[in-house]
Amino acid sequence: MVALDARNHRIEGDRRHLGRALSLWLLALLLVLAVFSLGHGASGVSAPAVLLDRLAGRAIAPTDAVVLFDIRLPRLLTGILVGAGLAVSGAIMQGLFRNPLADPGLLGVSAGASLGAISAIVMGGALPAAISAAIGWHLVPLAAFAGSWLAMLTLYGIATRQGRTSVATMLLAGIALAAMIAALSGLIIYRADDEQLRDLTFWGMGSLAGSSWSKLQAAGPVILLALMAAPALARGLNGLALGEAAAAHVGIRVQRIKTGAVLITAAATGAAVAISGGIGFVGIVVPHLLRLIAGPDHRWLLVNSALLGSSVLIVADMISRSIVAPAELPIGIVTAMIGGPFFLWVLLSNRRALDG
């Protein structure tokens, strides 16, 4: 009896086989949601009708064409990439810090991006005309991306001595750095006028409303590269779960994994935040939910996080653009309002499993 129980328990606990099946389901979900999102919007333009017209070579009203091909399509693709980028970054950070509540904010990425955006919004007007004409609307995203990298590189530099990165130093120095960045941001905000303050507030709540092909061309490849590189970390992150020393003993090159994790996260999150502003909760809820369903094996966790992250963001975006139509609710509010209670419910209903 005792032996049987032990075996049953092991089978019950082993959820690795679920990862693959789950990824197929999540892919199907993403495709369905993507099609639905294309056909859904405040203007009531019907995607199938416009596509049929185009295939048949009939003339399309310019408004309908713009709605479908220049508003909804880039917005959908941006949502997919941003959602995947945020969720995968969250999963990697949680693996690296061995803490289910870790997120890219610990690398200073979010604080740095927000300092960049704040500086661009408040002081962008002081740039020489030639420069602002060349950069145009891309000033805020560029500054946010640069800010996130600057913060991350500073932190990485502080935490790395003699070719070895201390995760604990990174965590603590990250808190100090975030405080300094917040003070600097506050200083700039103090100088801001009313319109700039409102712009800043909206930026912090995130939105996919400003999505465009040109933004996607700039940020898309960065996120895509990071997403493609992420699976290479999977085995290493699995090893790190045993602790750094044990991981090194089983042949994992720990320093490489750390460097890779930091770079991939900074690229994906930095680019995602740059084009969509601050969208919270996706990076924590999505990987957590997947761990509860299919276990902590990073080989599937990273892939599934990307798929579910995209789906969550598409749904949140559909809500954000329809709930107060013709106006729009910032998407960060939607993700937090739905994500928060949902996360709490998942935690409470799995309390026993988590405590045990």
Place this chain on the structure above:
Amino acid sequence: MTARACHSAGCGPRAALMALIAATAAALLSGPAAADPHPDASRVLSIGGSVTEIVYALGQQDRLVARDTTSNYPAEAQALPDIGYMRQLSAEGVLSVKPDLILAEDGAGPPETIALLKQAGIPFETIPPGTGPGGLADKITAVAEALGVPDTATAPVAALQADLDRLADISADPAQKKRVLFVLFATGGRITASGTGTEADAIIRMAGAENAVQGFEGYKPLTDEAITSAAPDIILTMRRGGAGAEIDAKAEDLLALPAISTTPAARNGAVISMDGLYLLGFGPRTGKAALDLHDAIYGTS
């Protein structure tokens, strides 16, 4: 733009005066920015509180189909669908009200959205910002021209001009100008006041008075000592109405604050409270608002 130039060039009253003269001269030389007329537009989207107010003042409200969040006046405007905050517009949201003309105050955005709207082939007319007396008339004219009804501007512009002329007639001797402190918030006993370059600063000057706070731009928290040294003769606040009424500064609470109690305003109990949109809206009613403010400061003339 002038506000930004101030950062680098230094910004005293003289610089502001020079800027005002330059702007007026430019306006006289070039005339109001001519908008393309759209007399046939029947589904107009108005973006920006002052633009919406002007559309009503021109009697063209039947052509409006939607407005933005900042368009609160007149009350009927609030019945129109709201397409969101004017600097955070969503392209599809705007297209969903099927406008055939968009009239936007300067600063509507984000630029990505504006570019998409233009790409969708919807006429988009930007109305120049109308701070300063000449700018206001230009703004009204620009809206009337964009709507293809230039004649309707005659009456509101004449009324505005009459108010401004009257203000010029009755304006106080510069040596006897009263010093006015505009209080935006006084929550928790902490005063947030208007410096230079704000709508409050502009209306105070239009009313023939002087802003008591000259040291900074925009609305900022003031220390108690700065209030004492500003020595305002009058304290000006605004009523927000509706849900905002709770944060309105009340006269007795203001006068009871230690920093304010030392000022001439407290000795005379001089607190003026006016409707926020009327006072700071910079639309067709601004001439009247400046006159009212003048009368409240100096007594009915």
